[in-house]
Amino acid sequence: MTAPAEQTEKNSALKRTPLHALHLELGGKMVEFAGYEMPVNYRLGVLKEHLHTRAEAGLFDVSHMGQAFVVGPDHDTTAGALETLTPGALKGLKLGAMRYSLLLNDSGGIIDDLMVARSVSSDDDGQLLLVVNAARKEVDYRDLSDRLAAGVELYTADERALLALQGPRAAAALARHCPMAEALTFMTATSTDFDGLDCHVSRSGYTGEDGFEISISAENAEEVARALLAEPEVEAIGLGARDSLRLEAGLCLYGHDLDEKTSPIEANLAWAVGKRRRGEGNFSGAERILSELEKGPERLRVGITPEGRAPAREGTEIQNEAGETIGLITSGGYGPTVGGPIAMGYVARDYSATGTPIRLLVRGVARPALVADMPFVPHRYRRANAA
Amino acid sequence: MADIKFTEAHEYILVDGDIGTIGITDYAQEQLGDIVFVELPEVGRAVKKGDEAAVVESVKAAAEVYAPVAGEVLETNKELEKNPALVNEDAEGKAWFLRIKLADADELSQLMDRQAYDSFLETLS
Numbered sequence: 001m002t003a004p005a006e007q008t009e010k011n012s013a014l015k016r017t018p019l020h021a022l023h024l025e026l027g028g029k030m031v032e033f034a035g036y037e038m039p040v041n042y043r044l045g046v047l048k049e050h051l052h053t054r055a056e057a058g059l060f061d062v063s064h065m066g067q068a069f070v071v072g073p074d075h076d077t078t079a080g081a082l083e084t085l086t087p088g089a090l091k092g093l094k095l096g097a098m099r100y101s102l103l104l105n106d107s108g109g110i111i112d113d114l115m116v117a118r119s120v121s122s123d124d125d126g127q128l129l130l131v132v133n134a135a136r137k138e139v140d141y142r143d144l145s146d147r148l149a150a151g152v153e154l155y156t157a158d159e160r161a162l163l164a165l166q167g168p169r170a171a172a173a174l175a176r177h178c179p180m181a182e183a184l185t186f187m188t189a190t191s192t193d194f195d196g197l198d199c200h201v202s203r204s205g206y207t208g209e210d211g212f213e214i215s216i217s218a219e220n221a222e223e224v225a226r227a228l229l230a231e232p233e234v235e236a237i238g239l240g241a242r243d244s245l246r247l248e249a250g251l252c253l254y255g256h257d258l259d260e261k262t263s264p265i266e267a268n269l270a271w272a273v274g275k276r277r278r279g280e281g282n283f284s285g286a287e288r289i290l291s292e293l294e295k296g297p298e299r300l301r302v303g304i305t306p307e308g309r310a311p312a313r314e315g316t317e318i319q320n321e322a323g324e325t326i327g328l329i330t331s332g333g334y335g336p337t338v339g340g341p342i343a344m345g346y347v348a349r350d351y352s353a354t355g356t357p358i359r360l361l362v363r364g365v366a367r368p369a370l371v372a373d374m375p376f377v378p379h380r381y382r383r384a385n386a387a
Numbered sequence: 388m389a390d391i392k393f394t395e396a397h398e399y400i401l402v403d404g405d406i407g408t409i410g411i412t413d414y415a416q417e418q419l420g421d422i423v424f425v426e427l428p429e430v431g432r433a434v435k436k437g438d439e440a441a442v443v444e445s446v447k448a449a450a451e452v453y454a455p456v457a458g459e460v461l462e463t464n465k466e467l468e469k470n471p472a473l474v475n476e477d478a479e480g481k482a483w484f485l486r487i488k489l490a491d492a493d494e495l496s497q498l499m500d501r502q503a504y505d506s507f508l509e510t511l512s
Contacts, residue, residue, distance in 0.1 A: 046445070047420075310424055363442065
């Protein structure tokens with residue numbers, strides 16, 4: 001896409017989503033994120049946007065994220081190919097089911113975290129839809145193209161936009177345009193329509209709330225976004241609140257809480273390593289991961305609640321009570337729903353038990369904190385087995 | 388007669404005799420967004436011009452408040468510790484951060500007056 005001539009130099013190199021004009025119209029404060037010009041907040045501001053999402057419903061433009069298909073002759077072949085690169089039990093995905101998984105390098109480090117969805121229709125079975133992080137798209141696509149088995153191909157879907165509608169009123173708002181959405185349960189997806197426009201809807205998200213992600217063609221993105229924003233429950237929410245919501249939900253942000261050196265076990269994501277896969281041990285980095293499962297990792301991602309009011313940001317050194325360095329905060333800030341500072345980070349395993357007293361070195365002062373359970377705000381997903 | 392001066396880092400200092408009241412400007416609070424935490428200095432601390440005198444944090448980020456001029460901290464606005472959002476409501480009024488006894492009134496001449504600061508803000512947009 002060619003930027004208009006009047007664009008400033010700073011912005012001319014940045015990519016835009018199909019909703020760029022709408023963001024400006026809504027008063028979005030635009031910032032650079034993963035090479036895109038994105039709204040960090042709108043007129044409400046981060047705090048109110050966060051609280052609105054927890055109370056009602058928030059609409060997020062997440063079109064910067066990567067959508068791609070991995071396609072093979074049948075589900076077993078496609079899932080099997082992806083299973084060599086991820087620890088998830090993908091062969092066992094049912095039609096229309098999705099799973100959080102991790103793309104691993106040969107030393108068990110995390111190349112990216114991603115969603116994998118099996119097509120709802122048996123007609124196009126053998127294809128898996130991936131949603132990957134914006135900042136990792138190129139790396140992921142190159143890696144998948146290189147390492148997927150012959151006969152299984154990667155197709156990127158750059159022409160698609162992605163919207164997230166999150167919050168306790170999301171289902172009611174979406175159902176007025178997309179009745180099929182209400183029948184979905186957490187981590188399932190379907191192909192349907194939104195006011196007659198083809199879309200792919202999953203019941204998933206990145207806030208800890210019930211909610212949906214709606215994949216649509218770029219040309220229909222603005223129409224869908226405007227229709228949702230016209231619903232009384234829905235406000236536009238920027239990346240600032242997206243970050244504070246996911247932190248309260250205890251969810252990882254790639255490049256901060258996860259990277260190529262960190263294993264799923266260190267990241268406290270052992271639940272994403274399938275039971276069958278542990279037995280098989282036939283995925284990238286299995287040697288390290290199985291060993292860490294058995295012996296315990298050297299360090300572990302934990303939740304942290306600072307005592308007092310001072311937030312401890314990413315990069316803050318963590319010490320034990322003797323003043324020795326035991327880890328680092330990877331995400332930290334203020335939790336609007338918690339009403340105080342929260343953080344997550346990595347600590348040496350001996351200090352990873354909930355309630356362990358630690359110190360955070362904020363502006364040169366060691367301040368008391370506790371290792372805490374996550375999520376900081378309970379998840380409110382609409383699970384299949386819930387009433 | 389009180390006189391107000393500004394820095395390029397968006398602090399203000401309201402000067403009355405040899406006492407200066409320091410805070411962040413309305414433009415600064417607008418840029419930071421919702422303020423959730425303020426850390427104030429110890430009373431009695433001596434600050435030099437440009438020293439970090441306080442910290443102000445929004446949901447997303449932390450920012451330092453620098454002393455516009457040198458002086459000794461006489462008083463801090465404890466109300467901000469209880470209600471940091473006051474900075475968003477009345478940055479250049481009730482939400483002052485600290486009062487100092489000026490060490491060198493001549494330093495004030497290096498700061499901007501209201502008109503110069505307003506012109507400076509126009510260069511930033």
